[in-house]
Amino acid sequence: MNTFDVLIIGGGAAGMSTALVLGSAKNKPFASNKTIGIIIHQKTSALASGIFNNVLGIKPGTTGKEILDEGKKHLAETYPHVFQIEKEKVIKIESKAGSFMITTNKNNYQAKIIIVAVGPSNLFNIEGLNQYVEPHQKLPAAKERIQLKNNDHKVSEGIYVVGVLAGWRSQFSIACGSGASVATDILTEWNNGNPTMVHDAIE
Numbered sequence: 165m166n167t168f169d170v171l172i173i174g175g176g177a178a179g180m181s182t183a184l185v186l187g188s189a190k191n192k193p194f195a196s197n198k199t200i201g202i203i204i205h206q207k208t209s210a211l212a213s214g215i216f217n218n219v220l221g222i223k224p225g226t227t228g229k230e231i232l233d234e235g236k237k238h239l240a241e242t243y244p245h246v247f248q249i250e251k252e253k254v255i256k257i258e259s260k261a262g263s264f265m266i267t268t269n270k271n272n273y274q275a276k277i278i279i280v281a282v283g284p285s286n287l288f289n290i291e292g293l294n295q296y297v298e299p300h301q302k303l304p305a306a307k308e309r310i311q312l313k314n315n316d317h318k319v320s321e322g323i324y325v326v327g328v329l330a331g332w333r334s335q336f337s338i339a340c341g342s343g344a345s346v347a348t349d350i351l352t353e354w355n356n357g358n359p360t361m362v363h364d365a366i367e
């Protein structure tokens with residue numbers, strides 16, 4: 165598949181959380197025909213070197229590597245309609261007649277909405293997004309981290325940023341919440357502006 169309604173770029177805490185919430189709306193009429201993809205590059209995730217003792221719902225001692233592996237499996241098994249694109253890195257975004265062309269090191273994709281979840285590294289270099297880069301406002305200046313200019317996660321029409329790159333401090337739950345928040349913004353948009361959340365309840 166090469167054309168998406170929404171394409172998430174980055175498969176760390178924020179990107180996978182966005183994908184899970186978007187995927188969970190599959191039975192809603194306004195979302196059932198939407199195509200959702202995630203470029204699930206995980207090579208440079210901050211999770212990779214962490215061990216997690218302070219996250220609700222995650223067993224203390226769980227490694228970030230386990231969260232990355234389990235997250236991919238969770239998404240694939242629970243919401244298999246969310247298309248996972250492995251082993252590709254985004255290098256360029258172009259706006260073309262109301263949608264975006266996303267170029268990776270291997271392929272091209274088209275999407276109506278893109279969600280950028282690539283973390284705050286100052287090595288950020290995605291052509292087409294570099295003009296939104298600014299110094300991170302909530303991390304120590306000495307670390308030289310960056311964020312994308314945004315207003316409540318919206319960078320510009322059709323472009324959202326989530327996770328630490330959105331200007332949040334680096335904590336797992338904050339990054340996940342940021343992704344979940346944007347997912348519900350997009351579901352609300354698909355649902356004609358009616359405030360939307362997805363909850364499963366015990367029968």
Ligand SMILES: Cc1cc2nc3c(=O)[nH]c(=O)nc-3n(C[C@H](O)[C@H](O)[C@H](O)COP(=O)(O)OP(=O)(O)OC[C@H]3O[C@@H](n4cnc5c(N)ncnc54)[C@H](O)[C@@H]3O)c2cc1C
Nearest residue numbers: 174176178205206207208210214254282327328334335336
């Ligand atoms: C050593 C360490 C220990 C930590 N311990 C804790 C802790 O105990 N508790 C806690 O709450 N938080 C902890 N954190 C912080 C937590 O890991 C981060 O806050 C969280 O991972 C941020 O999520 P994110 O999605 O913004 O970024 P990331 O998880 O870093 O995800 C970014 C993703 O984007 C991908 N990517 C990058 N460039 C591209 C590209 N061009 N194209 C496509 N994909 C790309 C990367 O491979 C990565 O998977 C720790 C972090 C570190 C480094």
